[in-house]
Amino acid sequence: MLERLSFFASLYEVHTNPKQGMWLLYITxxxxxxxxxxxxxxxxxxxxxxxxxxxxxxxxxxILTFFAVxxxxxxxxxxxxxxxxxxxxxxxxxxxxxxNNGVD
Numbered sequence: 241m242l243e244r245l246s247f248f249a250s251l252y253e254v255h256t257n258p259k260q261g262m263w264l265l266y267i268t269x270x271x272x273x274x275x276x277x278x279x280x281x282x283x284x285x286x287x288x289x290x291x292x293x294x295x296x297x298x299x300x301x302x303i304l305t306f307f308a309v310x311x312x313x314x315x316x317x318x319x320x321x322x323x324x325x326x327x328x329x330x331x332x333x334x335x336x337x338x339x340n341n342g343v344d
Contacts, residue, residue, distance in 0.1 A: 272317035
């Protein structure tokens with residue numbers, strides 16, 4: 241059974257200390273989901289709409305946490321966050337280069 245656990249589930253020792261391990265896994269999935277949402281999908285919204293979105297995100301992450309014990313959910317979120325970070329950096333550099341070329 242131990243070889244079937246995902247990396248983060250093994251890291252947090254879900255098999256030996258399930259209560260603490262599941263909470264740590266939930267927090268990891270929640271933080272990574274919020275980062276991916278913020279980098280890839282977030283728009284400027286009023287505060288109340290943002291609160292509603294993050295509450296629903298937190299509720300959805302409870303389901304993802306149960307899947308994350310055996311499936312690479314958190315690992316996929318890490319990869320998505322890295323890809324979106326690289327995309328945002330390159331987009332910022334391209335915009336900066338376009339404004340510098342327009343000034344010349």
